Amino acid sequence: MKKLNGIRLKHRKNTEDFKTVQLPLPKKVIFPMSMHMGAPCTPLVKVGDVVKVGDKIGDCENAFSVPIHSSVSGTVAAVSDYINAMGNKCKCVEIETDGLQTLSESINPPVITDKLSFINAVRESGVCGLGGAGFPTHIKLNPKNEIDTLIINAAECEPYITSDYREMIENTDDVLNGIEFLRNMLGIKQIKIAVEANKPQAIKNFQELTKNDSTVSIVELPSIYPQGAEKVIIYNSTKRIVEEGTIPADIGVIVINVSTVAFIYRYIQTGMPFITRRVTVDGNAVKNPKNVFIPVGTPIVEVLNFCNAEIDNLKVVLTGGPMMGMCVHDINMPILKTTNALLAFNRYDDKKTSACIRCGRCAAVCPFNLIPAEIEKAYKTRDIEDLKSLKVNLCMNCGSCTYVCPANRKLAETNQLAKTILPRN
Amino acid sequence: MNKLIVSPSPHDENYINTSNIMLHVCIALLPAFIAGCIFFGPRAALVTAVCVISAVISEYLCRRLMKRDNTIGDLSAVVTGVILAFNLPVTVPLWIAVLGSFVAIAIVKQLFGGLGQNFANPALTARIVLMVSFPSAMSKWVLPFQWKENADAVTCATPLVLRGMSADELSELGQDIPAYLDLFLGKTGGCLGETSALALLIGGIYLIARKIINPAAPVTFIGTLALLSLISGNDSIYEILAGGVFLGAFFMATDYATTPITTKGKIVFGIGCGIITFIIRHFASLPEGVSFAILLMNILTPYIERYTRPDVFGAREVKNEK
Numbered sequence A: 001m002k003k004l005n006g007i008r009l010k011h012r013k014n015t016e017d018f019k020t021v022q023l024p025l026p027k028k029v030i031f032p033m034s035m036h037m038g039a040p041c042t043p044l045v046k047v048g049d050v051v052k053v054g055d056k057i058g059d060c061e062n063a064f065s066v067p068i069h070s071s072v073s074g075t076v077a078a079v080s081d082y083i084n085a086m087g088n089k090c091k092c093v094e095i096e097t098d099g100l101q102t103l104s105e106s107i108n109p110p111v112i113t114d115k116l117s118f119i120n121a122v123r124e125s126g127v128c129g130l131g132g133a134g135f136p137t138h139i140k141l142n143p144k145n146e147i148d149t150l151i152i153n154a155a156e157c158e159p160y161i162t163s164d165y166r167e168m169i170e171n172t173d174d175v176l177n178g179i180e181f182l183r184n185m186l187g188i189k190q191i192k193i194a195v196e197a198n199k200p201q202a203i204k205n206f207q208e209l210t211k212n213d214s215t216v217s218i219v220e221l222p223s224i225y226p227q228g229a230e231k232v233i234i235y236n237s238t239k240r241i242v243e244e245g246t247i248p249a250d251i252g253v254i255v256i257n258v259s260t261v262a263f264i265y266r267y268i269q270t271g272m273p274f275i276t277r278r279v280t281v282d283g284n285a286v287k288n289p290k291n292v293f294i295p296v297g298t299p300i301v302e303v304l305n306f307c308n309a310e311i312d313n314l315k316v317v318l319t320g321g322p323m324m325g326m327c328v329h330d331i332n333m334p335i336l337k338t339t340n341a342l343l344a345f346n347r348y349d350d351k352k353t354s355a356c357i358r359c360g361r362c363a364a365v366c367p368f369n370l371i372p373a374e375i376e377k378a379y380k381t382r383d384i385e386d387l388k389s390l391k392v393n394l395c396m397n398c399g400s401c402t403y404v405c406p407a408n409r410k411l412a413e414t415n416q417l418a419k420t421i422l423p424r425n
Numbered sequence B: 001m002n003k004l005i006v007s008p009s010p011h012d013e014n015y016i017n018t019s020n021i022m023l024h025v026c027i028a029l030l031p032a033f034i035a036g037c038i039f040f041g042p043r044a045a046l047v048t049a050v051c052v053i054s055a056v057i058s059e060y061l062c063r064r065l066m067k068r069d070n071t072i073g074d075l076s077a078v079v080t081g082v083i084l085a086f087n088l089p090v091t092v093p094l095w096i097a098v099l100g101s102f103v104a105i106a107i108v109k110q111l112f113g114g115l116g117q118n119f120a121n122p123a124l125t126a127r128i129v130l131m132v133s134f135p136s137a138m139s140k141w142v143l144p145f146q147w148k149e150n151a152d153a154v155t156c157a158t159p160l161v162l163r164g165m166s167a168d169e170l171s172e173l174g175q176d177i178p179a180y181l182d183l184f185l186g187k188t189g190g191c192l193g194e195t196s197a198l199a200l201l202i203g204g205i206y207l208i209a210r211k212i213i214n215p216a217a218p219v220t221f222i223g224t225l226a227l228l229s230l231i232s233g234n235d236s237i238y239e240i241l242a243g244g245v246f247l248g249a250f251f252m253a254t255d256y257a258t259t260p261i262t263t264k265g266k267i268v269f270g271i272g273c274g275i276i277t278f279i280i281r282h283f284a285s286l287p288e289g290v291s292f293a294i295l296l297m298n299i300l301t302p303y304i305e306r307y308t309r310p311d312v313f314g315a316r317e318v319k320n321e322k
Helices: A115-124 A163-170 A172-186 A200-209 A230-238 A258-270 A300-306 A361-365 A372-380 A384-389 A400-404 A411-421 B018-040 B042-065 B076-086 B094-112 B122-133 B167-173 B180-185 B197-209 B216-231 B236-241 B245-252 B263-283 B290-307
Strands: A028-032 A056-059 A074-083 A089-097 A149-154 A190-196 A216-221 A253-257 A276-282 A290-295 A316-319 A341-345
Touching: A028 A074, A056 A089, A115 A172, A115 A258, A149 A163, A149 A172, A149 A230, A149 A258, A163 A172, A163 A200, A163 A258, A163 A276, A172 A190, A172 A200, A172 A258, A190 A200, A190 A230, A200 A216, A216 A230, A230 A253, A253 A258, A276 A300, A290 A300, A300 A316, A300 A341, A361 A372, A361 A400, A372 A384, A372 A411, A384 A411, A400 A411, B018 B042, B018 B076, B018 B197, B018 B245, B042 B076, B042 B094, B076 B094, B076 B122, B076 B245, B094 B122, B122 B245, B122 B290, B180 B197, B180 B236, B197 B245, B216 B236, B216 B245, B216 B263, B236 B245, B245 B263, B245 B290, B263 B290
Parallel strands: A149 A190, A149 A253, A190 A216, A276 A341
Antiparallel strands: A028 A089, A074 A089, A276 A290, A316 A341
């Protein structure tokens, strides 16, 4: 079996032994109506409305979307425009908290009788892929094709982030019960829990707890970034290749994040929608790195203050990991459903870009065998035909090429730019 | 509060850069430099210094004239200077060395766009230019350790010339065909940095261990040459130890700018170098063919690259060749 390329990164899992703590209730929370992949929600509340914890405040008729619930009780202070980190506009709902955290009457365990009611319940829970991409989980769990393999993505291959790991350690039973539930609901034959080798404790726990279950196996992934990328984890767990233009379900596979699975189980038990998530807070500007339970919508600044970050000294704030995470331009922006980590740094190395020396490191590390140096040249001359034959459309933006480039060329970024000039078909 | 910086991912830091790659190459060239100084005396150091200094000055002046960024800090000109010096006989007049550096940096490298853009290896092309322009000065070889004897330099023949000579010719010249050990250590006549296979091998292994170069090209180059030599009934150990094979294989057939990017391409490149070197050495009127072999393969590099693109993971249709 051919090994996919990748890079060795410093793991920097500083917070792996830190038990998750609860963030004090923020005064104000902000809910952008688009935290997931798919159609944005329409606000269901207006200024002055009183909302309780778990009340639905946004939804969309489009099936490819997930509703949004309030993580606090309080009063709607504003329904306004919001610009997200990608620069896209959507509506957002701001709620001033009353501090009481009154629970909504709507919180009841869902009634699940068959697959359809299960899929509907998953949608109603408001959950989307918690690994960072935010793909609506109910869509993923309801493919047209028959599924024989469920891969639990517990790779957590990015440096710093330990939020999935803490889920595995603190809520091992939820993960395993969630897996069992999914197996029964979807009629899946084999389940693979894929964990990167840098999490030996999680691997050991899972191995012990599943040793009597022949349908579940633990895959120990090598500590080579990016193991958590969907196509990479599928190939390394099942040797199956997700071909261009197809989705994992076409080859009988569903990949689902480990924290998402555990959440689904808890939702089935309690009916509490997705309103709180675990976030790893770290980075050199954070004096007390922590894993924190944070109500979705909490402004980033509150989280940074809670972890004693040097607010006056911040240079770069990232949501997500250092390889694929996104820069935040304003620390009053909220924690989203997909924010698995919040990293704050007090320095930024603006290294000068120099000429490509054609060392080939970018090509040597690309998991998909792309040649970023060639793509860059083709993009410069707008050579669409060459870009197509170089398959830039398959780039997943893992950032490995930029990371290894001795000339500090922003190759991953160029790949994304090159994609935009390809004709759509 | 300061404004936050927004930049595209990734944001993790990696401390590799062009100048430290070039520094590693300089370190890898040190053993051969020391060997050159031992065998050919202090003038080896002088020639190397002249080449390096004139290469760096040429680079600086070119960039200045073209109103481009100053790039002498990336140390690539230093590497070119050292490799050029290694390709010269120790007796070479210094002005020829300076001219060589100028050809390498100004014409072969900067006129084509500078670092990474040149299609032919600068040091090697300069060597060929000098060889063609000044054939006698460029083939005035001296015996190792002769510098210690304070006598007038006596010219000698290189191992590749010696092996073509009859016993009578050899006795007339007063030289023997060198033993393997002398060839391996570098105790023979030749360019000041190319004779010691051992020193060059140490440097090459250092670069491979540091992951600066890929072993594919050197291994296939030397392997192909040895194999062809063996098949044709020649002495394959002599074949690879004599002449500039090790210098070419480890330091010129691995040049980033002028050799293919992909491993498959590097293998094709190495095999091509081996075949052409063998053909020139045995069927052409030149005793040595490493330089021309590498130069010819440099020219083929874009084509090799186009036809050795690796299969993209999960790609559907066949690559459309251009």
